[in-house]
Amino acid sequence: MPGNEVTKLTAELDITEGDVVVVGDLHGNRVNFIRLLKAADLEHHPNRHLILQEAVHGGPNSPQGGCLSYILFEGLAALKAKHPDRVHVLVANHDLAEHMGQVIFKNGTHLNQAFDQGMAEAYGERREEVRQWYRRLIESLVVACRTRYGLFISHSTPDGTSLASFDVGLFDHDRLSEDIYRGSSLYNLVWGRDYRPETADRFAELVGAELFLVSHTPCPRGYEVPNHRHLVIQSHDEAACYVHLPLERPLTQAQLLTWLRRLLTGKHPEATVRVAVDEVRQRAGDEPEGNGGAPG
Ligand SMILES: [Mn+2]
Secondary structure, eight states, X not given: OOSOOEEETTXXXXXXXXXXXXXXXXXXXXXXXXXXXXXXXXXXOTTEEEEEEOOSSOSOBOTTSOBOHHXXXXXXXXXXXXXXXXXXXXXOHHHHHHHXXXXXXXXXXXXXXXXXXXXXXHHGGGHHHHHHHHHHHHHTSBSEEEETTSEEEESOOOOHHHHTTXXXXXXXXXXXXXXXXXXXXXXXHHHOOOOOHHHHHHHHHHHTOSEEEXXXXXXXXXXEOOSSSEEEEBOSSTTOEEEEEESSSOOOHHHHHHTEEETTTSSOOHHHHHHHHHHHHHHHTOOOOOOOSOOO
């Protein structure tokens, strides 16, 4: 069997070679989205995949105060339509909140209300019709991608308290229509923020993964390495990071960190990553390893 493959857990994706660019939460940042498209350069790399997440809520508002992140949500949908086999949009908790009408506040802003206002400004009386399309789009998003070598890529991972009832059957579902309710396995996965090593180990065993690449948790420096399995990235501000990694080889966590890039420079966040790599190696007792060159 070919050594480089991403398997989409809810259906669809089956690739045999190439590399992947993984992007964290975008939260309405259309400028970063354009930068990421440029960095990923899908047009010139036919074997490259792009994984994105959490477009809705945040970013600029209209002069009337409507949240404009629906534009980015539609941008992700358009990108998916253009590259259906290579673009993968991960479902996130803010998508579920929009789908469910679950109220989320941030810094005193009623995010759903602002989102609704943005849609009302754009679509007027047809906004409910558009909302139904959004709901269908959200139901068609993917829960996670994983590489042949055990890297599991999702918006987040579940808390330890919900692991006993976590149903891995979720990953075989074709659409998420039945999974969108408070307390579902999907809900617990995208809302979780439990980075305790023992929780990471339990979930790794449950899904047959070695490493987790997630977003969801704010990272002032663009990324965090909270335990021996997780790498957390964020892509919605000026500290934005992404990961660009080859798919044909196994990865340790330290090697995964070497594929981290700053969005603004396209470069490795050298000094801080070196510290993070050292932290991980000390924890894992690893020997230093090279990263084997940049992905094409
Ligand atoms: Mn989130």
